[in-house]
Amino acid sequence: MPRPEHYLVGIDIGTSKVGVLIGHRDETGGVEVVGKGLAPHRGTRRGNVVNVEATVDALKQASEEAEVMAGVEISRAYVGVAGSDIRCVNSRGMVSVTRRDNEIGYSDIQRVLDAAQSVALPSDREILHAIAQEFLVDEQEGIAEPLGMLGGRLEVLVHLVTGQVARTKTLLTCVNRAGIEVVEMVFEPLATAEAVLTPDEKELGVLLLEVGAGTSEYSLFDGGAVQHSGVLPMGASHFTNDLAQVLRTPVAEAEAIKVRQGCCLASMVGDDEGISVQTVAGGPSRVVPKRDICAILQPRAEELLSLVRDDLGKCGWEEAPRGGLVLTGGGAQLEGLLELGEGIFNCTVRYGLPQGLGGLVDVIRSPIWCTASGLLLYGHAAEASQRQKASRGGFSVRNVVGSLKGMFADLL
Ligand SMILES: Nc1ncnc2c1ncn2[C@@H]1O[C@H](COP(=O)(O)OP(=O)(O)OP(=O)(O)O)[C@@H](O)[C@H]1O
Numbered sequence: 580m581p582r583p584e585h586y587l588v589g590i591d592i593g594t595s596k597v598g599v600l601i602g603h604r605d606e607t608g609g610v611e612v613v614g615k616g617l618a619p620h621r622g623t624r625r626g627n628v629v630n631v632e633a634t635v636d637a638l639k640q641a642s643e644e645a646e647v648m649a650g651v652e653i654s655r656a657y658v659g660v661a662g663s664d665i666r667c668v669n670s671r672g673m674v675s676v677t678r679r680d681n682e683i684g685y686s687d688i689q690r691v692l693d694a695a696q697s698v699a700l701p702s703d704r705e706i707l708h709a710i711a712q713e714f715l716v717d718e719q720e721g722i723a724e725p726l727g728m729l730g731g732r733l734e735v736l737v738h739l740v741t742g743q744v745a746r747t748k749t750l751l752t753c754v755n756r757a758g759i760e761v762v763e764m765v766f767e768p769l770a771t772a773e774a775v776l777t778p779d780e781k782e783l784g785v786l787l788l789e790v791g792a793g794t795s796e797y798s799l800f801d802g803g804a805v806q807h808s809g810v811l812p813m814g815a816s817h818f819t820n821d822l823a824q825v826l827r828t829p830v831a832e833a834e835a836i837k838v839r840q841g842c843c844l845a846s847m848v849g850d851d852e853g854i855s856v857q858t859v860a861g862g863p864s865r866v867v868p869k870r871d872i873c874a875i876l877q878p879r880a881e882e883l884l885s886l887v888r889d890d891l892g893k894c895g896w897e898e899a900p901r902g903g904l905v906l907t908g909g910g911a912q913l914e915g916l917l918e919l920g921e922g923i924f925n926c927t928v929r930y931g932l933p934q935g936l937g938g939l940v941d942v943i944r945s946p947i948w949c950t951a952s953g954l955l956l957y958g959h960a961a962e963a964s965q966r967q968k969a970s971r972g973g974f975s976v977r978n979v980v981g982s983l984k985g986m987f988a989d990l991l
């Protein structure tokens with residue numbers, strides 16, 4: 580009989596698809612993918628659910644497919660959350676160390692983390708994550724684990740990810756209606772980072788950009804911790820819509836052209852290449868030079884990449900990340916995007932594919948599986964950290980220190 584505690588489930592509710600992965604913890608401490616389910620999805624807009632029924636149906640379809648493949652029933656899952664309502668800010672907390680001998684204990688760490696989260700939020704917003712970037716003890720910077728150190732003043736810098744309560748609750752309701760309990764909602768790029776970035780890249784400085792269908796999310800890591808994140812209400816479907824409008828062709832035809840023959844960098848397109856394009860009215864198809872298609876796609880690609888670069892610049896990250904840019908999400912597959920990114924960010928660019936999992940790795944070797952893969956790895960690490968916490972009687976401070984779990988405990 581399969582034992583449920585040996586399984587982990589990651590659910591990625593995207594604008595174009597719902598992807599479900601079931602992972603099995605193996606004896607070596609790794610995770611093997613044993614089930615995969617994919618269903619088309621039309622229930623969200625800019626990452627937020629707008630049609631509960633459509634989302635529940637897609638969730639049921641994808642999870643049933645994964646269950647059949649894995650031979651286990653899904654009861655609980657880590658669920659990705661993204662969407663144009665997500666905001667990310669950095670915050671700082673400071674407390675005096677309570678013990679007379681000035682040794683920093685768990686309670687001091689918990690208090691300083693609480694202090695960093697006590698920011699004024701509008702009543703409709705909630706903290707999704709509070710991630711410790713670094714601690715300072717009596718102004719000494721760059722401390723990852725202050726427990727047991729001596730000092731009078733403890734400070735922490737945290738990265739706060741906030742979302743709109745109602746939107747997150749709607750997502751939670753959809754998952755529950757599909758018969759699944761949510762273990763934790765995880766901001767998607769943080770999950771994806773677990774599957775596509777190396778610890779060295781995170782230490783050196785790396786930008787992860789996930790180009791989904793409806794939104795694009797990004798997170799900048801430096802010094803081993805996330806420093807900045809954002810969500811753009813623009814993704815791969817905008818490229819398709821641009822093509823459909825300018826070429827006056829059906830959206831499905833525009834999507835096929837983009838995927839099979841689209842390119843967003845003029846210098847990569849030959850002069851003599853042409854593409855056959857159907858007209859909306861069902862009239863005879865015509866041949867459009869590939870250069871003209873590129874002239875539609877390139878401005879959108881430049882806009883998307885420049886918006887990310889400019890946002891990072893505004894937050895003090897003008898320099899290109901030394902570890903480069905990692906592109907993922909289905910939209911990252913657009914021909915020429917990698918090369919365009921090299922020019923705009925002035926750094927090396929690579930594609931991110933899921934790493935670090937065993938089992939059915941061949942079937943998830945695609946940028947569309949990075950988030951669900953990352954959710955499995957995120958869940959695996961979170962549960963290992965909880966076990967460590969239980970055995971030490973404390974908690975691990977390096978990773979995620981606050982999440983939606985508390986809020987959901989009240990709802991479930
Ligand atoms: N070769 C390709 N070139 C360009 N775009 C592509 C290619 N292949 C797939 N895509 C796009 O990838 C998108 C799907 O990507 P993905 O699965 O990452 O999105 P999603 O998770 O459903 O959406 P979101 O993350 O925005 O909610 C589709 O919009 C599709 O047009």
Ligand SMILES: [Mg+2]
Nearest residue numbers: 593594791950
């Ligand atoms: Mg996505």
